[in-house]
Amino acid sequence: MTDVVETETRLPPPRPGGLRGFASDWASDQRTFKNVSWGKAMMWIFLLSDTFVFGCFLLAYMSARMSTSVPWPNPSEVFALHIGGQNVPLILIAIMTFVLISSSGTMAMAVNYGYRRDRRKTALLMLLTAIFGAAFVGMQAFEWTKLISEGVRPWGNPWGAAQFGSTFFMITGFHGTHVTIGVIFLLIVARKVWRGDFDTQKRGFFTSRKGHYEIVEITGLYWHFVDLVWVFIFAFFYLW
Amino acid sequence: MVNIPSSINDPIPPAEVEDVELYHPHSWWTTYVFSQDAKVIAIQYSLTAIAIGLVALVLSWLMRLQLGFPGVFTFIDADRYYQFITMHGMIMVIYLLTALFLGGFGNYLIPLMLGARDMVFPYANMLSYWIYLLAVLVLVAGFFAPGGPTGAGWTLYPPQAVLSGTPGGQDWGIILMLSSLILFIIGFTMGGLNYVVTVLQGRARGMTLMRMPLTIWGIFTATVMALLAFPALFVASVMMLFDRVLGTSFFMPAIAEMGAQLQYGGGSPILFQHLFWFFGHPEVYIVALPAFGIVSDLISVHARKNIFGYRMMVWAIVVIGALSFVVWAHHMYVSGMNPNFGFFFATTTLIIAVPTAIKVYNWVLTLWRGDIHLTIPMLFALGFIVTFVNGGLTGLFLGNVVVDVPLSDTMFVVAHFHMVMGVAPIMVIFGAIYHWYPKITGRMLDETMGRVHFWVTFLGAYLIFFPMHYLGLLGAPRRYHEIGESVVNPPSAHDLNVFITVMALIVGAAQILFLFNAAWSLRRGKDAGGNPWRATTLEWQTPTTPPPHGNFGKELPVVYRWAYDYSVPGAPEDFIPQNEPDPEHRSREHAT
Numbered sequence: 001m002t003d004v005v006e007t008e009t010r011l012p013p014p015r016p017g018g019l020r021g022f023a024s025d026w027a028s029d030q031r032t033f034k035n036v037s038w039g040k041a042m043m044w045i046f047l048l049s050d051t052f053v054f055g056c057f058l059l060a061y062m063s064a065r066m067s068t069s070v071p072w073p074n075p076s077e078v079f080a081l082h083i084g085g086q087n088v089p090l091i092l093i094a095i096m097t098f099v100l101i102s103s104s105g106t107m108a109m110a111v112n113y114g115y116r117r118d119r120r121k122t123a124l125l126m127l128l129t130a131i132f133g134a135a136f137v138g139m140q141a142f143e144w145t146k147l148i149s150e151g152v153r154p155w156g157n158p159w160g161a162a163q164f165g166s167t168f169f170m171i172t173g174f175h176g177t178h179v180t181i182g183v184i185f186l187l188i189v190a191r192k193v194w195r196g197d198f199d200t201q202k203r204g205f206f207t208s209r210k211g212h213y214e215i216v217e218i219t220g221l222y223w224h225f226v227d228l229v230w231v232f233i234f235a236f237f238y239l240w
Numbered sequence: 241m242v243n244i245p246s247s248i249n250d251p252i253p254p255a256e257v258e259d260v261e262l263y264h265p266h267s268w269w270t271t272y273v274f275s276q277d278a279k280v281i282a283i284q285y286s287l288t289a290i291a292i293g294l295v296a297l298v299l300s301w302l303m304r305l306q307l308g309f310p311g312v313f314t315f316i317d318a319d320r321y322y323q324f325i326t327m328h329g330m331i332m333v334i335y336l337l338t339a340l341f342l343g344g345f346g347n348y349l350i351p352l353m354l355g356a357r358d359m360v361f362p363y364a365n366m367l368s369y370w371i372y373l374l375a376v377l378v379l380v381a382g383f384f385a386p387g388g389p390t391g392a393g394w395t396l397y398p399p400q401a402v403l404s405g406t407p408g409g410q411d412w413g414i415i416l417m418l419s420s421l422i423l424f425i426i427g428f429t430m431g432g433l434n435y436v437v438t439v440l441q442g443r444a445r446g447m448t449l450m451r452m453p454l455t456i457w458g459i460f461t462a463t464v465m466a467l468l469a470f471p472a473l474f475v476a477s478v479m480m481l482f483d484r485v486l487g488t489s490f491f492m493p494a495i496a497e498m499g500a501q502l503q504y505g506g507g508s509p510i511l512f513q514h515l516f517w518f519f520g521h522p523e524v525y526i527v528a529l530p531a532f533g534i535v536s537d538l539i540s541v542h543a544r545k546n547i548f549g550y551r552m553m554v555w556a557i558v559v560i561g562a563l564s565f566v567v568w569a570h571h572m573y574v575s576g577m578n579p580n581f582g583f584f585f586a587t588t589t590l591i592i593a594v595p596t597a598i599k600v601y602n603w604v605l606t607l608w609r610g611d612i613h614l615t616i617p618m619l620f621a622l623g624f625i626v627t628f629v630n631g632g633l634t635g636l637f638l639g640n641v642v643v644d645v646p647l648s649d650t651m652f653v654v655a656h657f658h659m660v661m662g663v664a665p666i667m668v669i670f671g672a673i674y675h676w677y678p679k680i681t682g683r684m685l686d687e688t689m690g691r692v693h694f695w696v697t698f699l700g701a702y703l704i705f706f707p708m709h710y711l712g713l714l715g716a717p718r719r720y721h722e723i724g725e726s727v728v729n730p731p732s733a734h735d736l737n738v739f740i741t742v743m744a745l746i747v748g749a750a751q752i753l754f755l756f757n758a759a760w761s762l763r764r765g766k767d768a769g770g771n772p773w774r775a776t777t778l779e780w781q782t783p784t785t786p787p788p789h790g791n792f793g794k795e796l797p798v799v800y801r802w803a804y805d806y807s808v809p810g811a812p813e814d815f816i817p818q819n820e821p822d823p824e825h826r827s828r829e830h831a832t
Contacts, residue, residue, distance in 0.1 A: 029799070031440070034256070042361065046429070056471055056472050056515060060511060064490065068506055163506060166490060209261050
């Protein structure tokens with residue numbers, strides 16, 4: 001056991017850029033990713049893990065769809081809405097996708113205002129993002145209801161391979177759960193921003209740690225990820 | 241280029257990492273039960289894992305009794321036998337080994353060895369344990385559910401896993417098993433994110449990645465792998481749960497049961513096997529890599545010599561981790577696949593032997609001309625090397641398609657994986673407990689009892705599993721409740737089965753001695769002092785033993801060297817702690 005030595009410190013030399021900088025960051029002490037907080041690092045790694053979850057879901061779906069010996073229902077017809085006397089293919093999905101992508105835009109603005117410490121605008125934009133998210137989940141509920149009323153079930157449907165219904169409900173359900181969790185987090189964080197918890201250094205209810213405005217960005221990371229996943233689900237499920 | 245201190249003359253870089261905002265408990269409940277301190281969580285994880293492991297041990301006894309004395313113990317009918325197999329395998333692989341290495345040793349050692357106050361997110365860390373406990377309780381609930389636990393084999397292959405012919409298939413067994421797995425994965429993710437972020441972003445000043453003890457490298461790499469491999473098991477469990485509960489057909493082909501056509505159709509059992517083994521093979525290394533890391537440290541400390549080829553050891557761990565994601569289908573040679581895939585997976589499997597062999601050579605070269613102290617941790621470490629080499633060599637047999645096909649589903653496979661991922665990691669767990677128990681409790685485990693425990697366990701485990709290779713080569717199939725006398729089970733083979741059963745009972749009973757030792761030494765063990773093994777790593781340099789809340793004193797340690805400065809020429813002692821600033825700059829560390 002050695003005594004505590006004098007911790008006389010000196011500023012480190014400026015970090016080199018490019019590949020050398022990358023190597024020196026990894027060879028350095030304390031932190032591998034300089035300027036990345038713990039919370040942000042954790043969210044990135046969690047999203048990597050979650051990517052594998054969605055990747056496995058989508059691969060399982062593709063494997064089922066490619067190996068099925070009965071015809072796969074035509075998404076353009078199944079997901080069409082009867083509007084003004086004619087079937088408009090994929091119209092609901094197009095609106096849902098538009099809403100969700102727009103919510104990514106409002107989220108990005110919220111992050112921007114968060115770093116400017118503009119509590120009002122940050123909270124309102126997060127609230128708007130949450131409303132978009134809730135609208136998305138609402139439209140998804142409508143789509144589920146419509147398909148269920150047409151006879152689609154997890155174990156079968158009137159048009160072809162039973163795996164259509166099972167993969168549809170499983171993957172959109174799992175994604176919808178992610179959106180719902182995101183909406184809840186957005187509302188919680190928006191409330192904290194509105195109250196000014198991050199300015200008054202109020203401690204969290206569960207963790208009893210002080211919060212930072214960075215949580216807005218971390219919530220944003222999750223939200224953008226959920227959007228990105230939707231783009232893949234949209235491409236592989238509805239457009240294929 | 242990099243500003244890290246190596247001697248007292250070097251400037252110390254400023255602290256980049258904020259101090260963990262520790263939660264200071266106010267009551268007995270928040271100190272010992274709902275604790276956010278990684279050390280307490282580690283002990284909770286370990287005790288829970290060991291408790292459920294004892295259940296699995298008893299199950300293995302019951303299986304051996306049936307195999308050694310078929311027909312004598314009538315309560316072990318075919319259904320129960322399969323339930324015992326399933327629960328034994330699942331508990332040992334996931335709820336014992338994974339939880340103990342990552343949740344137990346990971347929680348205890350990562351903050352201490354890295355010079356951190358705690359894990360970066362103590363609250364999530366606490367949740368991780370309680371969800372793990374819930375997963376264990378759901379698993380145990382299977383024993384009390386109508387129809388008992390599932391008997392589908394630990395691989396839970398569909399379609400049989402959800403059919404009524406399999407115990408628990410149409411009862412609660414399979415539902416509880418899958419739910420428990422899903423809970424385990426959620427809980428593990430919370431802990432795993434903590435371990436990874438702590439290693440990457442929460443180290444002490446001077447602690448570079450290439451100065452970390454190999455224990456941390458092993459646990460870190462295994463955790464990253466677990467975060468990428470468990471998703472596949474999660475997805476497979478969710479889908480099979482839907483097959484069972486909602487009547488979907490993800491994994492269920494059109495199938496008739498008892499003459500009646502079932503509602504299922506169009507699903508792919510092979511898809512489950514791919515998902516399962518995409519998790520299942522990395523899982524082998526999730527268990528093995530922490531063992532590799534810990535055993536490297538045990539050997540270095542107790543041979544008083546720096547680890548041979550530290551950088552190669554690190555890269556071997558990383559390469560093994562990466563390769564293990566592209567070998568999964570070697571578990572599926574007999575499932576049927578394109579021969580080109582068989583060729584690919586056999587090749588990748590055999591390539592893993594290269595980094596693994598590097599590790600074994602480096603362990604042996606560390607021992608070579610070392611000052612070997614045959615302490616109990618060292619004995620277990622040596623036992624590990626022997627067992628692991630043995631199991632690794634039979635792995636080379638099974639990795640080849642043409643050799644695997646006749647050996648598949650024989651006792652040879654049972655012998656192989658028990659050697660390589662059963663006995664070998666358990667040897668390391670025992671070694672690690674004997675090694676770190678003094679730090680955790682402040683007292684030494686009793687030496688005499690420890691020696692008896694080691695020799696009975698090591699020799700006994702060999703006597704259990706070595707003859708099984710022979711049974712497998714004879715053709716004795718695994719997973720059979722009763723073989724009867726046949727060409728693959730001559731009377732001589734039956735005598736061998738009796739022998740194996742007796743040895744299994746003895747080895748199992750020897751663990752009672754270990755538990756007694758652990759309980760007895762808690763009060764009456766020899767006082768350990770702060771650093772009984774004279775080791776260099778930071779966990780031995782704490783101000784008090786057991787380490788206080790917050791691990792270190794007012795100021796966190798500054799690291800001046802790697803973890804392996806043993807017997808450095810010219811140094812006053814035969815070890816130099818990692819936080820020892822040495823004006824003469826003595827070290828065997830290679831420049832990074």
